Amino acid sequence: MTKETIFTSILNGKIKCDEVYSDELCLAFRDIQPQAPTHILVIPRKNISSLKEAEEKDINLLGHLLFVGSKIAKEEGLENWRTVINTGETAGQTVFHLHIHIIGGRDMTWPPG
Ligand code: AMP
Numbered sequence: 001m002t003k004e005t006i007f008t009s010i011l012n013g014k015i016k017c018d019e020v021y022s023d024e025l026c027l028a029f030r031d032i033q034p035q036a037p038t039h040i041l042v043i044p045r046k047n048i049s050s051l052k053e054a055e056e057k058d059i060n061l062l063g064h065l066l067f068v069g070s071k072i073a074k075e076e077g078l079e080n081w082r083t084v085i086n087t088g089e090t091a092g093q094t095v096f097h098l099h100i101h102i103i104g105g106r107d108m109t110w111p112p113g
Pocket of ligand 1: 006015017029030031032033034041085086092093094095096
C-alpha cells in the first residue's frame with residue numbers, strides 16, 4: 001500500500017506550500033531547502049511512491065510531469081536547468097511520493113555527488 005507523506009498533506013492543503021503551478025494531474029511548488037536559486041518540485045496528484053512503483057498506465061502522467069517541469073523552468077527564465085528524480089533511499093530520495101526536481105540558476109558539475 002502507498003503511504004501518505006508530507007506531499008500528501010501539501011496536496012490536500014493541510015500543509016502550505018509556495019505554489020508555482022497546479023492542474024488536474026500535478027502540483028508544483030518551491031523546495032523548502034533550495035539547492036540553487038531556482039528549485040521547484042513537480043509532483044503528481046496520484047500517490048506513487050517513486051519512479052520504481054510507476055506503472056505502464058502512468059506513462060502519460062510521467063510525460064506530463066516532465067513537460068510541466070520544462071514549461072515552469074522556461075517561465076522562471078531558465079535557459080539551462082537540471083531535472084532530477086531521486087529513486088530510492090541510497091539515491092537520495094527522502095520523500096516517498098514521486099517528484100521531479102527542477103534545479104537551475106547556477107553552474108552545476110557532473111557527476112552529482
Ligand atoms: P528527495 O530528497 O529527492 O526525496 O527530495 C525531497 C525534497 O522535498 C527535498 O529537496 C526537500 O527539501 C523537499 N521538501 C521536504 N518537505 C518540503 C516542504 N514541506 N515543502 C517544500 N519542499 C519540501
